[in-house]
Amino acid sequence: MSYRALALTLAALAPACMTNDTDPGSDPGTVEAAIEQPNGGVTTTDEAPQFGEPDQFEAASIEADAPVTDSMANDPAMIELGAHADAARFRVAIVWGQLPPDRTVTAVTDWSGSISLSRGGLLVRHRIAFEDATDRILPRTELASVSFDSKTRPAADGLVLELVDPTPSAGPLTLTYTPASGAPIVYQMSDLLAGPVAVDVGADGNRMIAIAMRDGACDHGVLRGRWHAFRDGLGGFLGVVADADGNPIGHVRGIYGTRKNGEQVFFGKYIANDGKFVGILAGHWDDGHFVGRWLDRSGEHGRVQGLYREKVGGVDAGHFIGRWAESSCAAEMP
Numbered sequence: 590m591s592y593r594a595l596a597l598t599l600a601a602l603a604p605a606c607m608t609n610d611t612d613p614g615s616d617p618g619t620v621e622a623a624i625e626q627p628n629g630g631v632t633t634t635d636e637a638p639q640f641g642e643p644d645q646f647e648a649a650s651i652e653a654d655a656p657v658t659d660s661m662a663n664d665p666a667m668i669e670l671g672a673h674a675d676a677a678r679f680r681v682a683i684v685w686g687q688l689p690p691d692r693t694v695t696a697v698t699d700w701s702g703s704i705s706l707s708r709g710g711l712l713v714r715h716r717i718a719f720e721d722a723t724d725r726i727l728p729r730t731e732l733a734s735v736s737f738d739s740k741t742r743p744a745a746d747g748l749v750l751e752l753v754d755p756t757p758s759a760g761p762l763t764l765t766y767t768p769a770s771g772a773p774i775v776y777q778m779s780d781l782l783a784g785p786v787a788v789d790v791g792a793d794g795n796r797m798i799a800i801a802m803r804d805g806a807c808d809h810g811v812l813r814g815r816w817h818a819f820r821d822g823l824g825g826f827l828g829v830v831a832d833a834d835g836n837p838i839g840h841v842r843g844i845y846g847t848r849k850n851g852e853q854v855f856f857g858k859y860i861a862n863d864g865k866f867v868g869i870l871a872g873h874w875d876d877g878h879f880v881g882r883w884l885d886r887s888g889e890h891g892r893v894q895g896l897y898r899e900k901v902g903g904v905d906a907g908h909f910i911g912r913w914a915e916s917s918c919a920a921e922m923p
Contacts, residue, residue: 827840
């Protein structure tokens, strides 16, 4: 099902009074009962950090991340690009590797190469799952390109980038990953703004996923984690919520499944790092895509959208990655 079709069904999920939180645990019956409740039975109460279960998030083996201080941020040429009256700014999260993680993979994939913007400049704001032994961002020498070393085996690496286009009226903007060997992957910015784009790489489960948001005055960012199934089409998810720069600002945990009426729904609770309630995520999933609303105590506050790959197993199985935004800057999201 397309993002458009999913969005058309989203109207059926109206804000409702919440009753009790649901931790899916490992009981399919609990999830089946919960998804029939308004918004999955999720409450608007505050929680302990990481829902009081840091061991559960550790067991999920969600890829670690770290902020990056990019030397190009203070380069006069980069500052000049951003000073253009019509300059457009974007944030892009791009990840590559086994998505979801495949613990049986023994072959190492070398992703070393570069990511380049067709015009303007880019800054590296965050790195995802880079390991000191094999991965590094190489010294910056060009405004519009960053080179890196990256090797993956069972999991994935990634970067969060800030892009500056000084002349958005000059034509289509593209972002290109060029490996040391092999064919490049070219992303059209217009496609990324319409929704996350995934490209399969090779035949062993590797893929590259890019997500973009137009930078604006409101809050937006990315979320990623595990989408694990008890059986096909029924399970739970948990993950990390990050801001536009990729800095972790909270956690999300929820459930998904198919209601008795055939509606494929998901419900999650989003809390800040200190456990304070931020929102309920409620929406629909189908064929690797999910779209939903972000509801706070006053009603609709924003949107979420992303890609998932379901995998039967424990909390370390499956994968999802998506974007979130307040309503005022979510116009390009379904």
